[in-house]
Amino acid sequence: MTVAEYMQHLGTQARAASQILARTTTAIKNQALATIAQQLEQHRNTLLSANAKDVAAGQAQNLDPAFLDRLTLKDSTIDSMIKGLTEIIALPDPIGTISDLHYRPAGFQVGKMRVPLGVVGIIYESRPNVTIDAAALCLKSGNASILRGGSESIHSNQAIAQCIEAGLTATGIPATAVQVVETTDRAAVGELIRMSKYVDVIIPRGGKGLIERISQEAKIPVIKHLDGICHVYIDDQADLEKALAVAYNAKTQRYGTCNTMETLLVAQSIATQILPPLAAKYQAAGVELRGCPATRALLPHLKEATEEDWRTEYLAPILSIRIVTGVEEAIQHINTYGSQHTDSIITEDWNRAWLFLTAVDSSSVMVNASTRLADGFVYGLGAEIGISTDKFHARGPVGLEGLTSQKFIVLGNGHLRQ
Amino acid sequence: MTVAEYMQHLGTQARAASQILARTTTAIKNQALATIAQQLEQHRNTLLSANAKDVAAGQAQNLDPAFLDRLTLKDSTIDSMIKGLTEIIALPDPIGTISDLHYRPAGFQVGKMRVPLGVVGIIYESRPNVTIDAAALCLKSGNASILRGGSESIHSNQAIAQCIEAGLTATGIPATAVQVVETTDRAAVGELIRMSKYVDVIIPRGGKGLIERISQEAKIPVIKHLDGICHVYIDDQADLEKALAVAYNAKTQRYGTCNTMETLLVAQSIATQILPPLAAKYQAAGVELRGCPATRALLPHLKEATEEDWRTEYLAPILSIRIVTGVEEAIQHINTYGSQHTDSIITEDWNRAWLFLTAVDSSSVMVNASTRLADGFVYGLGAEIGISTDKFHARGPVGLEGLTSQKFIVLGNGHLRQ
Numbered sequence: 121m122t123v124a125e126y127m128q129h130l131g132t133q134a135r136a137a138s139q140i141l142a143r144t145t146t147a148i149k150n151q152a153l154a155t156i157a158q159q160l161e162q163h164r165n166t167l168l169s170a171n172a173k174d175v176a177a178g179q180a181q182n183l184d185p186a187f188l189d190r191l192t193l194k195d196s197t198i199d200s201m202i203k204g205l206t207e208i209i210a211l212p213d214p215i216g217t218i219s220d221l222h223y224r225p226a227g228f229q230v231g232k233m234r235v236p237l238g239v240v241g242i243i244y245e246s247r248p249n250v251t252i253d254a255a256a257l258c259l260k261s262g263n264a265s266i267l268r269g270g271s272e273s274i275h276s277n278q279a280i281a282q283c284i285e286a287g288l289t290a291t292g293i294p295a296t297a298v299q300v301v302e303t304t305d306r307a308a309v310g311e312l313i314r315m316s317k318y319v320d321v322i323i324p325r326g327g328k329g330l331i332e333r334i335s336q337e338a339k340i341p342v343i344k345h346l347d348g349i350c351h352v353y354i355d356d357q358a359d360l361e362k363a364l365a366v367a368y369n370a371k372t373q374r375y376g377t378c379n380t381m382e383t384l385l386v387a388q389s390i391a392t393q394i395l396p397p398l399a400a401k402y403q404a405a406g407v408e409l410r411g412c413p414a415t416r417a418l419l420p421h422l423k424e425a426t427e428e429d430w431r432t433e434y435l436a437p438i439l440s441i442r443i444v445t446g447v448e449e450a451i452q453h454i455n456t457y458g459s460q461h462t463d464s465i466i467t468e469d470w471n472r473a474w475l476f477l478t479a480v481d482s483s484s485v486m487v488n489a490s491t492r493l494a495d496g497f498v499y500g501l502g503a504e505i506g507i508s509t510d511k512f513h514a515r516g517p518v519g520l521e522g523l524t525s526q527k528f529i530v531l532g533n534g535h536l537r538q
Numbered sequence: 539m540t541v542a543e544y545m546q547h548l549g550t551q552a553r554a555a556s557q558i559l560a561r562t563t564t565a566i567k568n569q570a571l572a573t574i575a576q577q578l579e580q581h582r583n584t585l586l587s588a589n590a591k592d593v594a595a596g597q598a599q600n601l602d603p604a605f606l607d608r609l610t611l612k613d614s615t616i617d618s619m620i621k622g623l624t625e626i627i628a629l630p631d632p633i634g635t636i637s638d639l640h641y642r643p644a645g646f647q648v649g650k651m652r653v654p655l656g657v658v659g660i661i662y663e664s665r666p667n668v669t670i671d672a673a674a675l676c677l678k679s680g681n682a683s684i685l686r687g688g689s690e691s692i693h694s695n696q697a698i699a700q701c702i703e704a705g706l707t708a709t710g711i712p713a714t715a716v717q718v719v720e721t722t723d724r725a726a727v728g729e730l731i732r733m734s735k736y737v738d739v740i741i742p743r744g745g746k747g748l749i750e751r752i753s754q755e756a757k758i759p760v761i762k763h764l765d766g767i768c769h770v771y772i773d774d775q776a777d778l779e780k781a782l783a784v785a786y787n788a789k790t791q792r793y794g795t796c797n798t799m800e801t802l803l804v805a806q807s808i809a810t811q812i813l814p815p816l817a818a819k820y821q822a823a824g825v826e827l828r829g830c831p832a833t834r835a836l837l838p839h840l841k842e843a844t845e846e847d848w849r850t851e852y853l854a855p856i857l858s859i860r861i862v863t864g865v866e867e868a869i870q871h872i873n874t875y876g877s878q879h880t881d882s883i884i885t886e887d888w889n890r891a892w893l894f895l896t897a898v899d900s901s902s903v904m905v906n907a908s909t910r911l912a913d914g915f916v917y918g919l920g921a922e923i924g925i926s927t928d929k930f931h932a933r934g935p936v937g938l939e940g941l942t943s944q945k946f947i948v949l950g951n952g953h954l955r956q
Contacts, residue, residue, distance in 0.1 A: 141874060143897050216896065222918075228907055230917045233895065237929050320929060341759065342931045362952035369954040455557060466947075477651065477947055478634065479561050489646055489950030498955070499648045499946065500640075511655050511738060511943035512759040513931040525929035527868040528917065529895055530882075532907030535778030537916070 123303060127311035129319025130266055133296035134239040138264035141297050142236050148291060153256055156287030157205040160252070162285055167418045170279035171248065176392055178272050190246045201252045204503075209393040211502040214520050215262045218529065228532035234524050236262035238320040241312045242505075243334060245326035248276035254323075255298040257505045261523040264297050266319065268312060270326075271304035273477050278302065281358045313338040321513075321523075323506050339433045343514055343522065344431055345507045347433045347459035348378030350491040353450040353476070354394055355467035356387035362488055363466045364398055369490040370464065372405050376435045379462050379484075379494040380506065383430060383440045385450045391418060391443045407437045414443040430457040450481045458482060461507055462494040483509060483516035541721060545729035548684050549736025551714035552657045559715050560654050564631040565675055574674070574705030575623040575804055581701055588697035589666065596690050609691055615722045619670045622921070623787045626674045629920040632938050633680045636947065638768035646950035652942050654680035656738040659730045660923075661752060663687045663744035666694035672741075673702050673716040675923045678841075679941040682715050684737065686730060688744075689722035696720065713914060731756040739931075741924050761932055761940065763876035763925045764849045766796030768909040771868040771894070772812055773885035774805035779904055781884040782816055787908040788882065794853045796925065797880050797902075797912040801848060801858045809836060809861045825855045831950050832861040848875040865890045869897045876925055878901060880912040900936035901927060 125268045171193035178188050214234050221231030240263045242254040269277040281300035288295050301308050313322050322342045324334045334343050352370050354363045391459035399419050410425035429440040435443035454463050464486035467475040473487045484494040496504025501519030508514045514522035589611035596606050632652050639649030658681045660672040676683035687695040699718035706713050719726050729738050742752045753760050772781045772789050790800035817837050826845035847858040862868045872881050882904035883894040891905045902912040902947045914922025919937030926932045932940035
């Protein structure tokens with residue numbers, strides 16, 4: 121069997137399983153998730169020793185320490201996989217939800233019923249726990265899934281796949297409802313993202329390179345997450361205490377995340393008041409600051425921020441600062457240089473807050489809150505399969521609902537078209 | 539300027555206009571729509587004489603009569619364009635609608651605000667009135683649009699474009715909010731469907747060939763409408779009178795539409811009762827019937843339905859008929875051979891109705907209603923930019939909401955990530 125044939129085979133099986141899953145009750149889906157959790161608990165040692173093989177192979181290949189860290193399963197990682205399953209069990213099942221059901225003048229009812237997308241393909245890199253997360257979210261939302269993890273975590277993923285399979289089978293759900301690709305051949309990815317007959321959506325999780333390549337080559341819709349160039353704008357009607365706290369938190373609470381602020385915008389007339397104390401706080405935390413000419417006039421020791429800085433996602437303790445004339449220039453800067461991810465205004469002024477909320481074209485727009493709050497769990501989605509920087513289908517953190525669609529239902533009593 | 543440069547230029551202008559439109563109030567958008575309607579009224583003669591040029595050129599090229607019919611503008615077509623604008627003015631503006639705003643435990647609020655997609659590219663064939671429909675729906679939903687009509691209707695479309703431009707300008711909206719492509723060069727389409735930097739979604743309206751080609755080649759999400767292979771399943775718990783009326787209406791009310799029934803499924807134990815009178819009605823209306831072996835055992839004069847018939851959208855007075863064992867086999871037939879468009883069950887049985895509603899994977903699923911009811915206007919969407927046979931983003935008839943997305947909004951009071 122060639123890789124193409126193998127993938128087509130997985131596709132056919134996934135499509136068939138998806139029709140059964142679409143009709144599977146919440147109780148059965150939850151029971152499968154609980155059984156998978158039990159399997160993980162019972163096979164801790166198998167998982168850890170499979171993972172040890174991957175880690176040893178990775179060390180032999182001199183993979184970098186951060187990569188190996190993401191690859192490594194610990195008892196605590198397994199704990200959190202089990203906890204994740206428990207949380208997904210507790211989430212309401214979106215499937216079958218009927219909304220907007222109303223009578224039309226002719227006397228029949230029209231509404232919308234939430235349904236699974238069908239088959240979801242997930243492509244991810246080193247973290248083996250994504251296998252459980254992704255499988256569980258797809259299962260709960262009634263979707264069959266085909267999971268393609270990084271080749272470096274193949275043994276871990278196969279061990280996890282066995283737990284999933286055992287959990288599904290014990291519950292009477294076809295094992296093909298969740299399929300973990302068994303080959304590490306890269307051609308499998310090429311096939312997966314092109315078999316539109318069998319796969320309804322692709323979700324890549326990993327570095328920007330991976331995601332851009334997949335988006336370029338896919339013949340199937342992709343829910344993708346690219347840059348996070350996030351801004352905080354401190355308006356001249358800001359409460360200074362809130363401004364200091366939010367701007368500090370948005371940059372320093374974690375440096376490597378997509379919702380970390382990368383550029384701070386400050387209204388001209390408040391700059392002399394807020395920038396010196398804020399700069400001192402950042403510098404005490406070891407954040408390198410880069411400023412526009414006006415900023416450097418105030419804080420001459422800063423490095424110059426170039427045009428490129430405004431377009432850069434540092435993912436590091438670096439912050440670019442720009443002084444703007446007011447909210448309009450801030451909005452213009454964000455819509456020009458931002459990545460439509462997450463942006464926040466700090467102001468006590470009602471009109472400026474609403475203008476910012478309306479005019480900033482980003483997946484999360486905030487008033488008096490840290491950009492770091494942009495997260496599926498923080499928002500209460502209960503889980504997150506990814507964050508979409510697109511506007512089509514899903515925008516921002518994607519939970520169970522992002523893995524569903526809605527069909528129209530019509531309830532009549534012999535109604536005809538006149 | 540090459541075609542590529544010209545299209546990039548339209549794209550840049552559309553992107554800029556989209557940022558202004560996203561902030562334009564409902565009142566202004568409605569005023570622009572009303573002014574465009576006045577322009578159409580004032581320039582009836584210009585429109586008709588521009589159209590006459592297109593029709594003459596089409597006649598000289600020996601275009602087929604149905605094509606010429608769609609191409610021809612009459613006073614009544616202009617009336618209905620004006621009426622369409624009035625109806626779109628009356629629709630509620632989806633933009634800015636906030637839903638699900640709720641407090642998170644930490645004390646900030648999270649909700650979703652409806653926003654435009656940005657720039658919509660519409661590619662259509664001969665009907666010049668699509669120019670007005672599409673422009674108006676995009677405008678009302680806050681999207682800039684780039685409209686590419688058929689080369690055969692170029693004079694008509696340019697005349698309509700002038701009315702639109704005059705309406706926009708008089709209201710203070712940039713004329714570039716609606717741009718009608720001025721070249722008939724086919725390369726313009728190739729460019730439009732690939733300039734993902736400037737266009738957020740493509741909506742092709744026309745024959746299946748056009749839509750398949752565009753979907754294959756586009757580098758931008760496409761809202762597409764392919765086959766309509768629709769089914770009515772008459773269950774053995776059907777009310778016979780409703781069954782006769784619905785099955786007759788679904789086939790004969792109009793033959794050439796996507797929501798017309800193409801295959802009738804009948805439960806075995808009711809077939810002898812329902813099929814002979816129904817067949818007589820169809821035959822009286824001139825519908826050619828093709829049957830499975832069991833159907834032909836009952837109605838021996840029928841032509842045989844082949845495997846290909848089950849997969850065919852006739853768009854003609856032809857109907858294939860299959861006798862099935864019951865609702866499960868009907869669902870299986872529909873999910874195997876159907877096109878996920880519109881399917882209806884006729885039954886008085888609660889459980890079978892719900893099973894059908896849940897298990898049939900189509901964009902409209904009906905109980906005791908004619909498939910011909912699947913339509914944006916009939917459903918009360920107020921307008922329809924297209925019908926989606928996909929599950930991603932929008933499914934079924936697409937109204938204003940299908941041209942929008944939702945962004946998250948977070949309203950805090952200095953809230954930080956802990």
